Amino acid sequence: MIIPLLKVTNLSKSYDNIVGCKNISMSLYPGEVLGIVGESGSGKTTLINCLSGNLEPDRGKIIFNINNKKTDFLNISESEKRKFIRTDLAFVHQNPRDGLRLNVSAGGNIGEKLMSVGYRHYGNIRSLATKWINKVEIDKSRIDDLPITFSGGMLQRLQIAKNLITSPNVIFMDEPTGGLDVSVQARVLDLIRSLVNELNLTVIIVSHDLAVIRLLADKMIVMKNGTVIESGLSDQVLEDPQQEYTQLLVSSVLHV
Numbered sequence: 001m002i003i004p005l006l007k008v009t010n011l012s013k014s015y016d017n018i019v020g021c022k023n024i025s026m027s028l029y030p031g032e033v034l035g036i037v038g039e040s041g042s043g044k045t046t047l048i049n050c051l052s053g054n055l056e057p058d059r060g061k062i063i064f065n066i067n068n069k070k071t072d073f074l075n076i077s078e079s080e081k082r083k084f085i086r087t088d089l090a091f092v093h094q095n096p097r098d099g100l101r102l103n104v105s106a107g108g109n110i111g112e113k114l115m116s117v118g119y120r121h122y123g124n125i126r127s128l129a130t131k132w133i134n135k136v137e138i139d140k141s142r143i144d145d146l147p148i149t150f151s152g153g154m155l156q157r158l159q160i161a162k163n164l165i166t167s168p169n170v171i172f173m174d175e176p177t178g179g180l181d182v183s184v185q186a187r188v189l190d191l192i193r194s195l196v197n198e199l200n201l202t203v204i205i206v207s208h209d210l211a212v213i214r215l216l217a218d219k220m221i222v223m224k225n226g227t228v229i230e231s232g233l234s235d236q237v238l239e240d241p242q243q244e245y246t247q248l249l250v251s252s253v254l255h256v
């Protein structure tokens, strides 16, 4: 029997009396990509922030099971949690400025990340950084340049490199192509898709764009007012949505 890498039970988070997300239960298996969709304000960011440790939920359980080691995410010490987030999780923000330090060179951004998980040898850091800069299709001559000089697409590719270089076990992405020009979106999406396939990544990705979900996600959940109203294999949900709300989401994409 395969054990879920992540098992979430009855997770809830409110902001005073505004519901962020409510009674969310789900499982994620190694190598799966889960898409989270729903209109603005439906709770996608609240959920992904709770799962990634950016936000403390009010109730519920989050259990990670990585290499036969169980982590009860909401019941470990702060220092254990910080270490777990650093070594096992990654978060690709919609705005690369939230995931990068713009006044530190591209290679420096990546190097810092490696040092945070224990790398010390300059030569190793430099060569791994070069390899990843290359892997995300940034010209390696740009390694010592400041990210401020990068285009939006390059910034997002650098953020992706910084996040993946430590081989995290679960990668969270909140609208990773949402802030990019349409022409650039497709290329970044393509890069994410090839990395997911090549590295067999386990990913939770939020997008309001069903085309992104169709391309990347094996399974998906549909959120409305903080709750999951429909879930299943992406192909099935997108081809044959059961809930009226999902039907509206899907048809508005088809008619764009």
Ligand SMILES: Nc1ncnc2c1ncn2[C@@H]1O[C@H](COP(=O)(O)OP(=O)(O)O)[C@@H](O)[C@H]1O
Pocket: 015, 018, 019, 020, 021, 038, 039, 040, 041, 042, 043, 044, 045, 046, 047
């Ligand atoms: N920091 C906050 N303070 C108060 N309300 C918030 C905060 N963040 C989100 N909310 C509310 O929680 C609900 C879910 O928001 P969010 O998780 O950001 O949804 P989504 O990412 O799907 O747009 C919305 O009603 C939103 O207004």
Ligand SMILES: [Mg+2]
Pocket: 044, 045, 046
């Ligand atoms: Mg959001």
